[in-house]
Amino acid sequence: MGSPNQILILFAHPALEKSRVNRRLIQAVQGLDAVMVRDLYEEYPDFNIRVKVEQDLLLAHDIIVFHHPFYWYSCPAILKEWQDLVLEYGFAYGHEGIALRGKKFLSAITTGGGETAYCRQGSNVYTIRELLVPFEQTARLCGMDYLPPFVVFGTHKLREQSEIAKHVEDYQTVITALRDDRIHWDQLPQFKVLNSNLDRAIRKAEVSHHA
Amino acid sequence: MHSGDFFFQAFIYLMAAVLSVPIAQRLGLGSVLGYLIAGVIIGPFGLRLVGQEGEDVMHFAEFGVVMMLFLVGLELQPSLLWRLRLPILGLGGLQVLVTAAVFAVIGIGLRVSWQMSLAVGLILAMSSTAIVLQTLNEKGLTKTEAGQASFSVLLFQDIAVIPILALMPLLAIKDGAVSLVAANGVIFAAAEQTAEQGAALPAWQQALLVMGTVVGIILGGRFLTPPVFRFIATTRLREIFTATALLLVIGIALAMQQVGLSPALGTFVAGVVLAENEYRHELESDIEPFKGLLLGLFFIAVGASINFNLLIQQPLLILALVIGLAIVKFGVLFILGRFFRMDLSQSFLFAFALAQGGEFAFVLFSFATQNRVLTPTVAGPLVAAVALSMMLTPLLMTMNDRFVQPHFAVSEDEREADEIDDNENPVIIAGFGRFGQIVGRLLLANGCQITVLDHSPTQIDLLRRFEWKVFYGDASRIDLLHAAGAAQAKLLVVAIDDREKILDIVNLTRKHFPHLKVLARAIDRRHAYELIRRGVEVVQRETFSSALDMGVEALKLLGVRSYKANRAARTFKSHDEEAMYEIAVTEADDSAILARSRQLAHDLEQLLQSDNRDLIGEDDRAWDISELRKDA
Numbered sequence: 001m002g003s004p005n006q007i008l009i010l011f012a013h014p015a016l017e018k019s020r021v022n023r024r025l026i027q028a029v030q031g032l033d034a035v036m037v038r039d040l041y042e043e044y045p046d047f048n049i050r051v052k053v054e055q056d057l058l059l060a061h062d063i064i065v066f067h068h069p070f071y072w073y074s075c076p077a078i079l080k081e082w083q084d085l086v087l088e089y090g091f092a093y094g095h096e097g098i099a100l101r102g103k104k105f106l107s108a109i110t111t112g113g114g115e116t117a118y119c120r121q122g123s124n125v126y127t128i129r130e131l132l133v134p135f136e137q138t139a140r141l142c143g144m145d146y147l148p149p150f151v152v153f154g155t156h157k158l159r160e161q162s163e164i165a166k167h168v169e170d171y172q173t174v175i176t177a178l179r180d181d182r183i184h185w186d187q188l189p190q191f192k193v194l195n196s197n198l199d200r201a202i203r204k205a206e207v208s209h210h211a
Numbered sequence: 212m213h214s215g216d217f218f219f220q221a222f223i224y225l226m227a228a229v230l231s232v233p234i235a236q237r238l239g240l241g242s243v244l245g246y247l248i249a250g251v252i253i254g255p256f257g258l259r260l261v262g263q264e265g266e267d268v269m270h271f272a273e274f275g276v277v278m279m280l281f282l283v284g285l286e287l288q289p290s291l292l293w294r295l296r297l298p299i300l301g302l303g304g305l306q307v308l309v310t311a312a313v314f315a316v317i318g319i320g321l322r323v324s325w326q327m328s329l330a331v332g333l334i335l336a337m338s339s340t341a342i343v344l345q346t347l348n349e350k351g352l353t354k355t356e357a358g359q360a361s362f363s364v365l366l367f368q369d370i371a372v373i374p375i376l377a378l379m380p381l382l383a384i385k386d387g388a389v390s391l392v393a394a395n396g397v398i399f400a401a402a403e404q405t406a407e408q409g410a411a412l413p414a415w416q417q418a419l420l421v422m423g424t425v426v427g428i429i430l431g432g433r434f435l436t437p438p439v440f441r442f443i444a445t446t447r448l449r450e451i452f453t454a455t456a457l458l459l460v461i462g463i464a465l466a467m468q469q470v471g472l473s474p475a476l477g478t479f480v481a482g483v484v485l486a487e488n489e490y491r492h493e494l495e496s497d498i499e500p501f502k503g504l505l506l507g508l509f510f511i512a513v514g515a516s517i518n519f520n521l522l523i524q525q526p527l528l529i530l531a532l533v534i535g536l537a538i539v540k541f542g543v544l545f546i547l548g549r550f551f552r553m554d555l556s557q558s559f560l561f562a563f564a565l566a567q568g569g570e571f572a573f574v575l576f577s578f579a580t581q582n583r584v585l586t587p588t589v590a591g592p593l594v595a596a597v598a599l600s601m602m603l604t605p606l607l608m609t610m611n612d613r614f615v616q617p618h619f620a621v622s623e624d625e626r627e628a629d630e631i632d633d634n635e636n637p638v639i640i641a642g643f644g645r646f647g648q649i650v651g652r653l654l655l656a657n658g659c660q661i662t663v664l665d666h667s668p669t670q671i672d673l674l675r676r677f678e679w680k681v682f683y684g685d686a687s688r689i690d691l692l693h694a695a696g697a698a699q700a701k702l703l704v705v706a707i708d709d710r711e712k713i714l715d716i717v718n719l720t721r722k723h724f725p726h727l728k729v730l731a732r733a734i735d736r737r738h739a740y741e742l743i744r745r746g747v748e749v750v751q752r753e754t755f756s757s758a759l760d761m762g763v764e765a766l767k768l769l770g771v772r773s774y775k776a777n778r779a780a781r782t783f784k785s786h787d788e789e790a791m792y793e794i795a796v797t798e799a800d801d802s803a804i805l806a807r808s809r810q811l812a813h814d815l816e817q818l819l820q821s822d823n824r825d826l827i828g829e830d831d832r833a834w835d836i837s838e839l840r841k842d843a
Contacts, residue, residue, distance in 0.1 A: 048781035051833075085833045 004034040008061035012068040012079040067108040101143035114154035148194040244605035250514020275505030284482015303367020310336035326382040337569035357560035432484030496690035532596035541566040556619030563611040568597030636660040641686035647706030705731040743795035
């Protein structure tokens with residue numbers, strides 16, 4: 001096994017203290033080796049994003065994760081501000097904008113509505129993949145590989161602790177697998193959502209390194 | 212006594228205290244034992260440095276006990292006292308009665324007359340308020356179950372001294388001619404020298420006088436003192452405030468003595484009355500140092516007055532008396548503790564704490580001897596035994612700490628858990644002027660409880676009208692910070708406007724309350740450097756943020772769009788703060804004023820230059836379309 005992938009999770013939740021699901025998701029990946037969680041609302045309460053700092057962080061990581069609740073078919077305001085400022089012409093796109101080329105991009109989102117709401121017959125009409133197209137295209141323009149999103153549907157209906165625990169565990173599995181390169185990359189295009197069938201997407205962790 | 216002599220005496224006492232107390236403290240024996248040993252060493256049986264005056268000193272030193280009870284009273288809200296009424300009457304009453312009865316039975320068993328036995332029993336039932344409260348306080352045990360029970364018992368004993376004094380003449384054996392009138396007279400006499408005054412009035416007039424005095428203290432404390440303190444506070448002379456506090460205590464002690472009540476009891480009542488007063492913390496911290504020293508003097512005097520001649524002549528008798536005294540008292544207390552459903556560890560603490568004779572025993576023994584209830588040959592060894600038992604207390608307490616309590620480590624933990632004091636707030640704001648108010652209002656509006664210290668009486672009055680928790684006082688005094696709960700608080704916001712005092716507070720807090728996070732107001736950039744170097748968690752230059760806001764408004768009036776102006780200000784702020792922290796740290800040992808000011812001028816120049824560069828363009832590349840156009 002080579003050196004682990006460096007993962008940068010850009011996390012945006014304006015009211016984390018009220019969150020039931022996201023708080024636990026983020027706790028599950030905080031402090032993992034080679035994983036950096038960056039809580040944007042904590043870092044920039046005045047929205048005054050330090051572009052240079054953020055760009056340096058992007059350069060130092062291999063996998064970029066946007067982790068946020070799905071607000072109005074997009075991300076919370078600060079993450080949009082972050083995109084507008086940090087993904088600069090000449091850095092992330094344009095002739096000389098090759099800084100992010102070859103890196104991987106993952107959306108990790110939670111939605112209030114259930115999975116059935118995200119289809120032609122559902123109240124949101126479009127599928128989650130269709131609604132995430134702006135993120136997909138952003139990644140593409142930056143030359144990044146867009147991975148199927150990690151989605152926790154129907155958070156409003158997750159009542160039991162155990163229901164949440166399953167997703168928390170999945171998230172940790174996905175992040176560590178990405179870090180340790182245990183993803184069946186060639187299988188991914190067939191998944192609409194990364195966590196729909198983790199057994200097929202991820203190789204089991206090797207118990208021992210060496211025989 | 213001429214002044215040279217006085218200075219010499221003072222020198223000896225202070226020297227003894229300064230030498231022995233820290234040593235005793237270091238050995239884990241507590242200050243009380245240190246004082247007592249100091250007294251023995253300088254006393255007539257030690258170095259003979261203080262001798263015949265010992266008794267005079269004793270008299271003067273009792274004032275320390277008076278002060279202590281005043282402070283105890285201040286700590287006690289009337290509601291707490293009401294809650295303690297059962298232990299005071301039940302536990303305290305039983306303790307005195309049972310202990311006295313046991314001693315009396317032992318006495319009768321030894322073929323001593325019943326009158327004498329009962330007198331001795333009652334006297335030995337007393338414990339030492341001064342030693343116990345001081346020791347419990349030093350060990351931080353006053354709020355434990357046993358601490359509260361000890362306090363209740365001691366309080367009952369202090370009150371019981373009065374009827375015991377009244378009873379004494381009736382127990383006189385030789386001179387049966389003690390008239391009932393005289394006995395009535397002394398009902399209200401707590402100290403022997405006032406007995407004559409008390410006896411001069413008929414009992415009902417005496418009673419009326421006593422009632423009047425107590426009611427006077429209560430009414431005066433409630434209605435008269437607030438305006439007086441407020442008036443005194445406006446003078447802003449700290450020594451006059453201290454003088455007022457002392458005047459109050461001495462005045463009450465005097466008045467109580469005049470009507471024949473215990474001065475200690477009187478000041479205790481006054482303390483309770485003033486417990487709800489807004490100047491409580493200030494009073495406390497003003498009296499505290501006097502109390503400490505005078506109590507120390509009292510302990511030294513007790514040590515010096517131990518009669519070692521008797522000890523040498525009858526060592527076995529006195530040893531037996533001390534041990535017997537301790538064992539009987541311990542036994543009664545322990546059983547009562549269990550009977551009142553204290554758990555085992557608390558019962559031990561309670562019994563160890565109170566298993567000694569008290570200072571009232573000295574008064575009562577001499578009173579009893581005067582009234583021929585006891586003969587000097589009986590009283591002498593007993594007085595020595597009481598004094599020695601008092602010396603023994605700190606040792607017993609240490610023993611309890613080291614050998615007994617460790618067995619109850621678990622229950623100890625449980626006790627700790629429900630002891631959380633919700634009285635004190637997590638945030639203390641020192642200074643509630645134009646700066647502190649804004650901080651305080653934001654915190655309060657978000658449900659955060661704050662304790663405010665301010666030394667402007669007008670400010671305090673206004674805030675109290677809005678029912679805020681505000682205390683009068685100069686926050687650069689460590690004792691006041693202590694009184695305001697700095698030991699329990701999480702944050703200290705230093706918002707006063709005095710450059711040097713802010714630094715003083717920060718230094719003191721760093722030293723005495725290292726756990727406290729300090730947020731300090733900086734008068735200017737230079738002051739901010741000083742604060743940063745002291746490791747203050749948050750430094751806020753007092754005018755910086757609002758000036759910055761005004762800068763934004765100015766830019767807007769000049770036609771810069773709001774958002775751009777706002778971003779410019781944010782950028783300026785983070786640059787400036789980074790530079791400030793950098794300079795503060797790198798220039799830490801540069802003390803020459805000239806060099807610093809030159810440096811500051813240079814810094815400013817650099818800052819202005821870098822602002823010029825940064826503010827235009829750099830950060831706004833994201834919205835710069837010329838680059839994009841070139842590419843297209």
